[in-house]
Structure formats: C-alpha cells, structure tokens
Amino acid sequence: METILSLNNLTKKFGKNTAVDHLSFRIEKGNVYGILGPNGSGKSTTLGMILNVVNKTSGEFTWFDGNLSTHQALKKVGAIIEHPNFYPYMTAGQNLELVCKIKGTGTHRIDETLEIVGLLDRKKSKFKTFSLGMKQRLAIASALLNDPEILILDEPTNGLDPQGIHQIREIIRQIAAGGTTILLASHLLDEVEKVCSHVVIIRKGKKLYSGPVDEIVNSHGFFELQSSDLGLLKQLIQNHPKISKVTEDNGIIKAFLSDPMEAEEINRYLFEKGLCLSYLVKRKESLEEQFLKLTNQTSLT
Structure with missing residues (x-):
C-alpha cells in the first residue's frame, strides 16, 4: 500500500517546552486517520510541521514515499488548519475563484466542490451571510479545488452545533468514499470513532497508540x-x-x-x-x- 506520509521521531520544542516528542507514524493511502488527544497535546503543532508552517526541531517527515520534495508534495495536499478566512463581501464562488488564482489551479472544479459540501445553491451568496457551519463547509470546498490526494483538517467540527457536526461528518465520509485519504486532528472521541478507520493517540506530544480504530476497541467488553x-x-x-x-x-x-x-x-x-x-x-x-x-x-x- 502506498505511503502518503511518514513521520520519524518528529519533535518540536518551544524553549524548554516539548510540544511534539519523537512522534512516529505512517499514513497509508485510502484511509481516514484521526490524530486524537486532549487540547494542548501537540496535534495542531504536528499538522503545522508537516505542512511547512511550523519549523521542526528534529526528526523527519516524508511525503509520498519520499519521492517528492515537500514543496512539490504540498501541491497534492488540501488543508484547513485555521478558522475559515474569506472575503465577507465576495460571494462563495468569487472567493473560490480567488483561491484558484492563489493556488494556480483552474476554476473548473468550483461547482463540483460546492456540490460536494452542499453549497452549490449558495454559490452567489456573500460569505458574510453564511453560518459558521456553512463557512466551514466552504473552507473544505476550497481545500478540494486542487483535487488533493490527501485532505488535512484541524478540528473540523469545532464550535459547530449538532446539525453542523453531522453535516461535516457526512461530507468527510463522502470524500473518503471517493478515494481521498484524510487526516484530521480532534479532541472529540465520538468524532474519531464515527469517521476514522485509523487513529493516532497522543498526549503531551507523545504517541500512545497508532493503528486501526477497530483494534483498539477490540476488547472482550x-x-x-x-x-x-x-x-x-x-x-x-x-x-x-x-x-x-x-x-x-x-x-x-x-x-x-x-x-x-x-x-x-x-x-x-x-x-x-x-x-x-x-x-x-x-x-x-x-x-x-x-x-x-x-x-x-x-x-x-
């Protein structure tokens, strides 16, 4: 099976504080992975390092079996690691057109991605009129514009009401069913258990478990x-x-x-x-x- 991402003893220190401590795991193509841990466990820092927005202290990570540089590999990655940030007075479609220009991709997937996240009928609506859940779904659409091989989401349902949480989960399942590998960070056990096939459990930056969700819950009860x-x-x-x-x-x-x-x-x-x-x-x-x-x-x- 193709390895999308491999971490080997990845470490990040902020002064005397070790946020990520010799973290190692692999992401295989076609699965949905959850990085699970309490708030402050190093999940977002880990995602920041693999996306080249946070400098690592030591260790290594490689994309796509090490066959591509990080710069080239990230062209095949879609990611949301912050709250959705679009221009409020531009429509959903206009915002996505701008994202396409920034990413250097064509605009041919705009309608398709809006359809995936259930916002095609709001293509001409201004971003300022969107609810928090709709903003999050538009962010997912923007991350899909380059037809990524892996989608990375940091706390994708954070702050949403139950209906919004359900919608995001269904979108994640739909995207995964299409063959896209997904890596999401969450502190919500229910989210990981319902959506993910594999889980990496970390606490204080250290890995406690990595493997299929079914195996960790495969006790005798x-x-x-x-x-x-x-x-x-x-x-x-x-x-x-x-x-x-x-x-x-x-x-x-x-x-x-x-x-x-x-x-x-x-x-x-x-x-x-x-x-x-x-x-x-x-x-x-x-x-x-x-x-x-x-x-x-x-x-x-």
Whole structure:
C-alpha cells in the first residue's frame, strides 16, 4: 500500500517546552486517520510541521514515499488548519475563484466542490451571510479545488452545533468514499470513532497508540451489574477468573473481561453463589474508555 506520509521521531520544542516528542507514524493511502488527544497535546503543532508552517526541531517527515520534495508534495495536499478566512463581501464562488488564482489551479472544479459540501445553491451568496457551519463547509470546498490526494483538517467540527457536526461528518465520509485519504486532528472521541478507520493517540506530544480504530476497541467488553447486595456482588465478581477489573459507579458494578464470556455464564455463576441480579447487560468498550485507560485520565479535557 502506498505511503502518503511518514513521520520519524518528529519533535518540536518551544524553549524548554516539548510540544511534539519523537512522534512516529505512517499514513497509508485510502484511509481516514484521526490524530486524537486532549487540547494542548501537540496535534495542531504536528499538522503545522508537516505542512511547512511550523519549523521542526528534529526528526523527519516524508511525503509520498519520499519521492517528492515537500514543496512539490504540498501541491497534492488540501488543508484547513485555521478558522475559515474569506472575503465577507465576495460571494462563495468569487472567493473560490480567488483561491484558484492563489493556488494556480483552474476554476473548473468550483461547482463540483460546492456540490460536494452542499453549497452549490449558495454559490452567489456573500460569505458574510453564511453560518459558521456553512463557512466551514466552504473552507473544505476550497481545500478540494486542487483535487488533493490527501485532505488535512484541524478540528473540523469545532464550535459547530449538532446539525453542523453531522453535516461535516457526512461530507468527510463522502470524500473518503471517493478515494481521498484524510487526516484530521480532534479532541472529540465520538468524532474519531464515527469517521476514522485509523487513529493516532497522543498526549503531551507523545504517541500512545497508532493503528486501526477497530483494534483498539477490540476488547472482550464488560458487564454492568446491579444487586441488592453490592458488597457481595463486588466480592464475587472480583474472584472470577475471567474478570480483569471491577469498578463501581452510582450503584452499578462494571466488570471488565480478560477472556470472552457471555451474560448467561456470569449470571449462572452468581446464582450458584446465592446472589440474584436485578440488572445485567454486556457492553463493548468504547474508544473513550480505551483512551482514558491509555492516558490514565478521568476525562479528555
């Protein structure tokens, strides 16, 4: 599989502060990657370095298997790393025509990109009349004008309402379905889990995990249990050989599995020990739970 981007021990220091610390991962063609981490974890700095707007301190990155210089490679990249910034009294179409002149590309894709982001009917509307979500969608259209092989987005749904978030996610899925590789940075677990095929988890500039989203959430899951005797329930669960960890929250016991086990088996085990359950459900660990386990945090912010 073709490697679009490769990072090798990429590091950025601002004085004594290390924003990105020996970060290494690869972006393969045709996938949707999410760089996931809390605010201040080094996501935007990483994107800035690979786009040549932030100077690296050490390490290397190469585009397209190292066959192109960074300057040449960036002609095949579309990126949004700041808030949309267009001329307010120009129409959407006029703003995109200006972007084409700056990029040195033809204007033949303007209607196509506006169609992709659902703004073709607003082509002649002035930018100042656009909502925040529409502005963000126009920015995505501008990043697609050069028909990029990879689209890079920094916090693409930041500040949007639920409808705007949904629209951006659907656009990302549509673009990815067309074969464009996507790299997005986000602190929103839900966004990465719903949109991305692969994830790079970083904290304080260091990589904690890199790989398919499915693999990080491919645990054996956990049970949620309740009983009139929580003390006995917790004791019995902790003694079960297939339970790796037990937590309690608001009267619900969570039992995390180290080996596969169905609800029937745990129910029978507890019944034979003289305990009846009032509540039992099996759940799959979410990306959030795996993330918090990796970072030893209680929340993402």
